[in-house]
Amino acid sequence: MIEIRNVSKWYGPTQVLKGCSTQVAKGEVVVVCGPSGSGKSTLIKCVNGLEPFTEGSIAVDGISVGDPKTDLPKLRARVGMVFQHFELFPHMSVRQNLALAQVRVLGRKAEEADARGMSLLDRVGLRAHADKFPGQLSGGQQQRVAIARALAMDPICLLFDEPTSALDPEMIGEVLDVMVELAQEGMTMMCVTHEMGFARKVARRVVFMDHGEIVEDAPAGAFFDAPASDRARTFLARILHH
């Protein structure tokens, strides 16, 4: 589903991605982790072309992301993304947030889009909040709305960019519950996260990055029980400590 081959990226003279290669198969959940500044957020943003890359290639469902001939908006409409800071549109109600792209991008009728949005709100347990504005919701609620907004486009895969890093600890669980459910239903997911409990529970593979490189790409069990590199061991010791 997602093929990343030898992707490198420079910001001026600084290289932020160094020959990264990995893939996510259909129905697979892959967790990307690593210390901050390791390039994991940059890498996931390359997958739907929000960040351009300098070398290598990325294909999603066989479509090349870096090809200038690719209709990026069309491709992105099929790839859902959930952001660290939710990025709901603050000037629109929850209902409008869910409907906007369905109507403008997929060309659905307003009622159809609204019905789809409401059923997804139901699913994340927020139907009662449909007419509120994002600013009136807690962080956890906003992130669940953001997941529903991504799902409303009927995506073929979902990208998560540190979906719980900006949340208060007591709200992390409600967001992870939704993500676990999606994973168990067979959604293809690439998740940048430090939630190792989540990774253990649903990830098939873990990709560990440091300094712009993919240091390890291993089955989840093997990664947690016997990390191959010192850097991964140090990282795991640090984040599993508390």
Place this chain on the structure above:
Amino acid sequence: MGEFDFSVWGPSLPFIRDGLLFTLRLTLIAMTGGIVFGTLLALARLSPIVPLSRVAGAYVDLMRSVPLVLVILWFFLVIPYLTGKPVGAEVSAIITFTAFEAAFYCEIMRSGIQSVSRGQVHAAHALGLTQAQAMIHVVLPQALRNMLPVLLTQTIVLFQDTSLVYAIGAKDMLKAADVVGKNYNRPVEMIVLSALIYFAICFSLSLAVRQLQKRVAIVR
């Protein structure tokens, strides 16, 4: 000259009203047109197409570096050359103010657009919205809302600046007061009256903006 005689205010009111109506019309048209053209100018200035952003930038710099009175006079003299016939002081004033204010609203809209975070644009793009759709549905509504108090403050300035159309003889409120003052030989009383009206309108608008600012501050 003796004492003041404010009894001239009564008979002057119909003239003042007509003048005030023109002043308000000029303000509203220049504000609407200025915000529309100013937004387009801001988009041009922020555009990655270098020649476009240069031209827009040069236009804004030019307008902001020349005294308004000169722009008013210059347009009044040049527009007939462009259109081939005289257009009258009122039409000339409307065109001038729209063109001039666009430069100021441009800078406000530009900072408004830049005040919307990159994350919002990313989210819009990630949903499949095109560049233009992201701008229209996500960025501009937020930019307008963020900049509303500043836009209205600029409009108050615009309202006061319209008095400069006296330079080309357009019949705004100040001109009406001036004419009545001369006819009744009571210029000071009429200037006091127009100053009071300008003050009353601008002061209440300022209070309204302050209220609005408080409300916007709570929502965010």
